[in-house]
Amino acid sequence: xxxxxxxxxxxxxxxxxxxxxxxxxxxxxxxxxxxxxxxxxxxxxxxxxxxxxxxxxxxxxxxxxxxxxxxxxxxxxxxxxxxxxxxxxxxxxxxxxxxxxxxxxxxxxxxxxxxxxxxxxxxxxxxxxxxxxxxxxxxxxxxxxxxxxxxxxxxxxxxxxxxxxxxxxxxxxxxxxxxxxxxxxxxxxxxxxxxxxxxxxxxxxxxxxxxxxxxxxxxxxxxxxxxxxxxxxxxxxxxxxxxxxxxxxxxxxxxxxxxxxxxxxxxxxxxx
Numbered sequence: 001x002x003x004x005x006x007x008x009x010x011x012x013x014x015x016x017x018x019x020x021x022x023x024x025x026x027x028x029x030x031x032x033x034x035x036x037x038x039x040x041x042x043x044x045x046x047x048x049x050x051x052x053x054x055x056x057x058x059x060x061x062x063x064x065x066x067x068x069x070x071x072x073x074x075x076x077x078x079x080x081x082x083x084x085x086x087x088x089x090x091x092x093x094x095x096x097x098x099x100x101x102x103x104x105x106x107x108x109x110x111x112x113x114x115x116x117x118x119x120x121x122x123x124x125x126x127x128x129x130x131x132x133x134x135x136x137x138x139x140x141x142x143x144x145x146x147x148x149x150x151x152x153x154x155x156x157x158x159x160x161x162x163x164x165x166x167x168x169x170x171x172x173x174x175x176x177x178x179x180x181x182x183x184x185x186x187x188x189x190x191x192x193x194x195x196x197x198x199x200x201x202x203x204x205x206x207x208x209x210x211x212x213x214x215x216x217x218x219x220x221x222x223x224x225x226x227x228x229x230x231x232x233x234x235x236x237x238x239x240x241x242x243x244x245x246x247x248x249x250x251x252x253x254x255x256x257x258x259x260x261x262x263x264x265x266x267x268x269x270x271x272x
Contacts, residue, residue, distance in 0.1 A: 151199070
């Protein structure tokens with residue numbers, strides 16, 4: 001809905017200048033600086049860096065683990081959001097508040113905590129037989145932790161705005177809970193669900209601080225792409241790090257473009 005409030009032209013101009021200046025300083029200038037560094041390499045050098053066997057293995061680990069983490073958060077994030085919106089229970093405010101805990105906790109602390117819990121001698125590793133430290137499963141677990149709030153906080157407000165009469169009308173017409181979920185709730189939530197998956201995936205793909213502890217950083221096994229960039233920077237190979245960064249940005253943009261297209265498509269189909 002468009003606003004009918006009149007804003008002075010000078011105010012709009014000033015605000016637009018501030019927006020462009022802030023976005024330029026924070027986003028555009030660093031982005032073009034990264035591109036400029038990678039352009040100092042010729043085409044063969046650039047391809048040789050980004051398609052090195054070790055880099056390809058790291059890409060695979062990063063993207064697959066981020067994908068699984070986003071899928072887990074899309075599923076469990078919906079269950080958590082639905083429970084917080086639809087049900088009243090003791091401690092609801094507490095559980096609602098701890099959803100944002102990963103935002104406040106330093107990711108390195110999260111990584112160290114999960115290593116301690118899921119190592120061979122850790123609480124879960126020893127008692128429950130889940131030694132997930134230094135494995136890809138452990139990476140997925142940590143990525144699910146750091147990106148869970150993006151899924152829950154994206155789905156939750158959409159559920160809150162959903163008219164309960166939609167579910168009541170379906171039930172009154174004889175629909176069972178599974179049919180209500182399949183034909184009423186999921187179509188209504190699908191755009192937000194895709195957004196939740198996108199944000200969770202993007203956050204997981206960019207994560208470094210927690211993963212570097214629990215992964216064990218084993219080349220060709222549990223090494224992630226951001227770690228390759230960090231290693232190259234430690235070796236003063238700024239051009240190599242920039243090349244890998246540009247490649248990851250390109251792949252991320254392609255995936256986000258596809259997911260945004262799916263979100264708009266689902267919005268269009270629901271409105272029809």
